[in-house]
Amino acid sequence: xxxxxxxxxxxxxxxxxxxxxxxxxxxxxxxxxxxxxxxxxxxxxxxxxxxxxxxxxxxxxxxxxxxxxxxxxxxxxxxxxxxxxxxxxxxxxxxxxxxxxxxxxxxxxxxxxxxxxxxxxxxxxxxxxxxxxxxxxxxxxxxxxxxxxxxxxxxxxxxx
Amino acid sequence: xxxxxxxxxxxxxxxxxxxxxxxxxxxxxxxxxxxxxxxxxxxxxxxxxxxxxxxxxxxxxxxxxxxxxxxxxxxxxxxxxxxxxxxxxxxxxxxxxxxxxxxxxxxxxxxxxxxxxxxxxxxxxxxxxxxxxxxxxxxxxxxxxxxxxxxxxxxxxxxxxxxxxxxxxxxxxxxxxxxxxxxxxxxxxxxxxxxxxxxxxxxxxxxxxxxxxxxxxxxxxxxxxxxxxxxxxxxxxxxxxxxxxxxxxxxxxxxxxxxxxxxxxxxxxxxxxxxxxxxxxxxxxxxxxxxxxxxxxxxxxxxxxxxxxxxxxxxxxxxxxxxxxxxxxxxxxxxxxxxxxxxxxxxxxxxxxxxxxxxxxxxxxxxxxxxxxxxxxxxxxxxxxxxxxxxxxxxxxxxxxxxxxxxxxxxxxxxxxxxxxxxxxxxxxxxxxxxxxxxxxxxxxxxxxxxxxxxxxxxxxxxxxxxxxxxxxxxxxxxxxxxxxxxxxxxxxxxxxxxxxxxxxxxxxxxxxxxxxxxxxxxxxxxxxxxxxxxxxxxxxxxxxxxxxxxxxxxxxxxxxxxxxxxxxxxxxxxxxxxxxxxxxxxxxxxxxxxxxxxxxxxxxxxxxxxxxxxxxxxxxxxxxxxxxxxxxxxxxxxxxxxxxxxxxxxxxxxxxxx
Ligand SMILES: Cc1ncc(C[n+]2csc(CCOP(=O)(O)OP(=O)(O)O)c2C)c(N)n1
Ligand SMILES: [Mg+2]
Numbered sequence: 001x002x003x004x005x006x007x008x009x010x011x012x013x014x015x016x017x018x019x020x021x022x023x024x025x026x027x028x029x030x031x032x033x034x035x036x037x038x039x040x041x042x043x044x045x046x047x048x049x050x051x052x053x054x055x056x057x058x059x060x061x062x063x064x065x066x067x068x069x070x071x072x073x074x075x076x077x078x079x080x081x082x083x084x085x086x087x088x089x090x091x092x093x094x095x096x097x098x099x100x101x102x103x104x105x106x107x108x109x110x111x112x113x114x115x116x117x118x119x120x121x122x123x124x125x126x127x128x129x130x131x132x133x134x135x136x137x138x139x140x141x142x143x144x145x146x147x148x149x150x151x152x153x154x155x156x157x158x159x160x
Numbered sequence: 161x162x163x164x165x166x167x168x169x170x171x172x173x174x175x176x177x178x179x180x181x182x183x184x185x186x187x188x189x190x191x192x193x194x195x196x197x198x199x200x201x202x203x204x205x206x207x208x209x210x211x212x213x214x215x216x217x218x219x220x221x222x223x224x225x226x227x228x229x230x231x232x233x234x235x236x237x238x239x240x241x242x243x244x245x246x247x248x249x250x251x252x253x254x255x256x257x258x259x260x261x262x263x264x265x266x267x268x269x270x271x272x273x274x275x276x277x278x279x280x281x282x283x284x285x286x287x288x289x290x291x292x293x294x295x296x297x298x299x300x301x302x303x304x305x306x307x308x309x310x311x312x313x314x315x316x317x318x319x320x321x322x323x324x325x326x327x328x329x330x331x332x333x334x335x336x337x338x339x340x341x342x343x344x345x346x347x348x349x350x351x352x353x354x355x356x357x358x359x360x361x362x363x364x365x366x367x368x369x370x371x372x373x374x375x376x377x378x379x380x381x382x383x384x385x386x387x388x389x390x391x392x393x394x395x396x397x398x399x400x401x402x403x404x405x406x407x408x409x410x411x412x413x414x415x416x417x418x419x420x421x422x423x424x425x426x427x428x429x430x431x432x433x434x435x436x437x438x439x440x441x442x443x444x445x446x447x448x449x450x451x452x453x454x455x456x457x458x459x460x461x462x463x464x465x466x467x468x469x470x471x472x473x474x475x476x477x478x479x480x481x482x483x484x485x486x487x488x489x490x491x492x493x494x495x496x497x498x499x500x501x502x503x504x505x506x507x508x509x510x511x512x513x514x515x516x517x518x519x520x521x522x523x524x525x526x527x528x529x530x531x532x533x534x535x536x537x538x539x540x541x542x543x544x545x546x547x548x549x550x551x552x553x554x555x556x557x558x559x560x561x562x563x564x565x566x567x568x569x570x571x572x573x574x575x576x577x578x579x580x581x582x583x584x585x586x587x588x589x590x591x592x593x594x595x596x597x598x599x600x601x602x603x604x605x606x607x608x609x610x611x612x613x614x615x616x617x618x619x620x621x622x623x624x625x626x627x628x629x630x631x632x633x634x635x636x637x638x639x640x641x642x643x644x645x646x647x648x649x650x651x652x653x654x655x656x657x658x659x660x661x662x663x664x665x666x667x668x669x670x671x672x673x674x675x676x677x678x679x680x681x682x683x684x685x686x687x688x689x690x691x692x693x694x695x696x697x698x699x700x701x702x703x704x705x706x707x708x709x710x711x712x713x714x715x716x717x718x719x720x721x722x723x724x725x726x727x728x729x730x731x732x733x734x735x736x737x738x739x740x741x742x743x744x745x746x747x748x749x750x751x752x753x754x755x756x757x758x759x760x761x762x763x764x765x766x767x768x769x770x771x772x773x774x775x776x777x778x779x780x781x782x783x784x785x786x787x788x789x790x791x792x793x794x795x796x797x798x799x800x801x802x803x804x805x806x807x808x809x810x811x812x813x814x815x816x817x818x819x
Contacts, residue, residue, distance in 0.1 A: 010378070014327070018319060025320055055505070062502035068324040068344060071378040 002031070003057050004081065004153050007046040007064060008072040011037060015069045019046055022063055028052055032085075034150030043071065047152045076153040083127045083153045088113070089135070092142035093120040101141060108134045119144055184343035187263065188214025190372040197369065202331045203228035203362035204235075206295065209338035211238045212370040215266050217257060217630060218242070219250040223270025224310060225297030228362040230268075242630060242659060245651040247274050249623040251281025252649065255290050256627030259610045260585055262415070264291040264345050265627065271297045272310030275356075276317065280617060282352045283321040287614025288436060289413060291350035293341050298327070300360035315356050323351030328358060331366035336374075343374045348381030349500040350413060381499060385516030390524040393471075393495045393512045397427055397525070398534045400469035400493075402541045405429045406452070406481075409436025409613065410474015410498060410518050412606040419522035420473060421445065426529060428536035430545055432460045434475055435594075435613040439603035443581060449545065450554070453481035454749050455595040458761035459548035461749065465756040466544075467492040474498060474518050477507035478614070487754035497521050552761050554599055554747070558768030566716050568593070568668055568739050572600035574719050575638070575666065578727055584608065584636040585628050589621035589645030591675040593668035595745045597640045619648030622665060626656050629663045636727060638664040643696050644673045653706040656732045664726050665734045669712075670741045671696050678744045692741075703734040710734040746770055 009015045016035055023030055032049040052060060061073050076083070089110075093101050098120060102112060105122045108130065114121035124134055128151070135146070188211060195208040206229050210218065219242045222230040233241055244250035247269045254265030265285075269278055275296040285292045298304065299311045315325045324344050326337045337355060345353040397403060411420050417440045424431050424447050431441045432452035441448050449460040461483075464470070470492045475481070482488040485507065496503070496510035497518055504513040514521050561567045579586070582604040588594040588611040603609045610628060612620040625639035646667055656663050670677075673691040680688050703710030709731050713722045719737070726735045746760025747770075760770045 014315060014319075017316070021319055059502065059506055062506075066349075066500070066502060068376060068379050 001053065002049055002051050002077070004076040004083065004151065005046075005048045005050060005061070005064075006074040006076050006153055006155075007048065007070060008038070008074075009044050009046055009067075010069040010071070011042050011044040012069065015044070016046065018067055018069055019048075019064065022067060023048065023050060023060060026056075026060055026063060028056070028060060032150040034152050036152075047076075047150060049151055074155065076155055079155055079157070081153045081155050083151055084125055085128060085131055085149055085151050086123065086125045087131050087135070087146060087148040089122045089124070089138055089143060090145040091120050091122065091138045092118065092144060094118055097141060101138070104134070104137050110134065184347040184374065186213050186339070186342065186370075186372060188212050191370045193370065195368050197367065199365060200368050201228065201232065201362065202334060202357070202364050202366055203232040205331070205334050205366055205368045206338075206357065206362065207232045207236050207239065208368050209335055209370060210266060211236065212335075213264075213338065213342045215264075216240060218266040218268055219244055219253040219257070219627065220268035220295075221247050221250055221270070221274060222268075223272075223274045223297065225271035225299055225359040226268060226274070226295075227270075227297075228359060229295070229297065229357070233268075241268075242655065244623065245654050246649065247277035248281050248619065249626075249649050249652040249655065251278045251292075251294065252284065252617075252620050252623035253627030253630070253652070253655075254292055254294075255281060255285050255620070256587060256610060256624030257631040258285070258290050258292055258627075259288075259624070260607050260628035261631045262291075262413075262607065263631075264293055264342060264350075266293050266295070268295045269297070270310070271299055271314070271359075272312045274310075275312055275314035278314075279318060279321070280615075280619075282318055282354065284612050284615045284617040284620055285352040286321040286323065288409060288612065289350050290352065291345040292352040293338075293345050294352060294354045296354060296356045297362070298356045298358045301329075301358045302360065304358065315354065318354055321352070322354050323349075325354040325356070327356045328361055331361050331364050334361070334366065335368065335370045339371050340374050340376060343376070344379065348379075349498075382501070382515045383499070383517040383520060385497070385514045385521035385524055387524070389512055389514045390521065390528055393497075393514060393525060394528045394532060394534070396469055396493055396495055396512060397429075397471070397529065398532065398537075401537055402467050403427070403429045403469040403471060403538065404463050404467040404492075405431045405441075406434075406464070406470050406472045406475050407431055407437040407440050408434045408473065408475025411437055411440035412474075414474060414499070414518035415606070416473070416519040416522055417441065417606050419519055419526065422526050423522055423529075426526060426536070427534065428538045428542060429471070430463055430538075430542060432456070432464060434478070434481055435598055435611055437475060438598060438609040438611075439606045442604040443602040444604060449549075451598050453478075453755070454483070454751075455599065455745050455747065456481075456749075457549075457554040457599075458552035458747050458758050459545060461747075461755045461758060462548050462552075463545050464489050464492075465754075470494050472496045472498075472508075472510075473522070476503045482507065483749045483753055483755035483757070487756075489755075551764055552747075553764065554762070556762045556764065556768040559762070559770075560768070562740070564715060566714065566719060566737055566739050568596050568743050569600055570716070571666075571668065571719055571723075571737055571739070572596045572640075575640075575723050576601045578723050579636065579638065581605075582608070584638065585610065585625075585632060587611070587621045587625035587628060587637065587639045589639070589641040590616045590618045591642040591645055591673065592670070592678060592743070592745045593640050593642045593645075593674070594621075595675075596668070599745075601640070618642070618645040620645075622646055622663075623649050623652045623655075625663050625665070626652055626661055629656075629661045630659065636664070637662075638666060638727075641665055641667045642674060643667055643669045643671060643693055643699075646699075647697075650702065653702070653708060653732070653734075657707040661732060662730055663732050664729070665732075666723075666726065667699060667734065667736045668739055669696065669699070669736050670739050670743065672741045674741070674743070675745070677741065681742075681744065682748075682750070699734055699736040703732075706732075708732045708734055710736065712736040712738065714738040
């Protein structure tokens, strides 16, 4: 099953390769990855999606914990965490069909970020299922290009 | 039982209590050296840092990007630098130093090829959890990433085989980096740490301020075992009728021998030891069942298989121990004690996992058991094991061997007999000889048997023996080597000779890569692809060339005297012992077989013969008579075949006649 791992690491050169190297070395494929600094500038957060059964997943997290550069690992798989990805779609759009596409985009709270002679570029964020829905609708018009970020996730725990 | 958590915690109030803080502190003066506060070059600060850590010996090899560090070393009164003849040798020496003393080993090498030559040594140390700090010179920061001369990304290359590594970015971080490196290398589950030092930093001025404390928030190994888990473990131990204490390298690292002995004797639990755990439990204790696993005794493997409780103490259920996993100890519950949480549940589920330092956890178990007034419940079990032990001995003097050939097992037993099992240090290379050493060399103390277990590195043993001999002046250090393995790092004979290190090397010379040859014989139709080393160099002349003493023996009568002569020598000494190429290590659990599926064990109920040889082990083309003689004239695989056989001598004569 898919696990969303949120790993708080030291913000230092080479740390990303320590983390990803370890995961791949232990035989797992990283399906999605995103990295960025957090509120403390000495730290970064790596959000990775890996496909692993529970025993294997436990082994990966234990091994990751052993990396000196890793501070904290949170499993955001099951706790209804907030998950977001950002996608840019470049969709075929002849002038007469533009409005339909803009309407679809609006329903999904997408943003038109570029308009070409025969295409529209739409920016959309959301969880995976929403973005999949949008992609399916755009397919009918022909998608020229898709670029998507890795998943980021945050727990809903409203402790503070 | 209604004990309070606080009462169980009393176990930890003993003076032997250790924490990450106390274990990882500098062994040396730390901030109190006379160099503290002085202005100096980065290279001098490297040397000063090693001195502050109490390092007395470093092993290494210089080069362009390490030249400044070597220049600074020239002035050190504290550091004895041992110049190896190959960087791999230097790292294995540091490893042997570390394994035999428990102190971190230190190696210094240059960038590029110097650094890449350390990789096997680092990986070997990593697999066996050996504390080590490796310092590599690096090209100046300004040219890193430009493929400059002798540049290699050694931090990247070694990433999978280090516990941690640093690429030094500024002299401001130099001293904290060294403090952290030594702390990380020696605490928790120990391991190698690499520090890559760009040469411009070695040439920059700085003020030397060595810290005594470390602050690594992300690294806090758990030393103290959970009291509730300890009580749960006690309950299992008290209930068990067929327990086995499975002792691994963690017992050596944690200095827990005394506790293992106490626990085993308190509850009368039989003990099996892994290759890494050898020595942690004394051979003289009747509860010691010795080696377990692929070449373990049949009785040890049967004990594991039939156990109802396995107490894994610093052991990791390696495939060389478990055999086929789904048939490994099918009825046993498992108490798994390890300082590395990732080992627990990795291979075998544990009913009671305990993360912590073994010494403290075992002390906790013992005092809880004493408090519970627990009594051993293992008489029947021990009696059963004793029967197995009598019936399936690991060796039998009645085994028929060709009379004029030296038998490897007997060489090992004779060497063991002549060595002090508590003070001598035996180091092995990798192969058949390693397994014979594991089976037949008796050890009473930890850190007296050094062998590359996890990585199985040929070429480790000899330099490691040199390192151990340097670390333990006056100790009798013997390397049991194969003719193949020895040739992987024999250049270090120069290091031993020049430094006056009276290390002894006993080569079990079968003129082949015996262990691979054995597999080819048993599983690959005797197709000996690239395993024959014939003709070997004249090892005695090689010894002479390096200023060693040396001798070659070929006849059984010479063994006792030659070993005595070797051990009495005050110089480095090489004893080349010619043995047959056809000797296999038995008993053996074939790779992928279950632990109780053992071939070649002796069964005295049948006679002094090895039994349960697979059909594939019956030689098709090899000299039947020789083999038959070795196995007492019969093959269990062909029990009905009782026909006439040629004797070994007849066979030999016929073979010679045919030439
Ligand atoms: C560096 C390295 N290369 C290859 C191997 C595979 N290997 C394991 S045992 C062995 C044969 C060892 O031969 P030798 O040292 O003569 O010992 P013997 O088995 O003959 O006692 C080989 C090639 C290894 N363990 N290490
Ligand atoms: Mg050999």
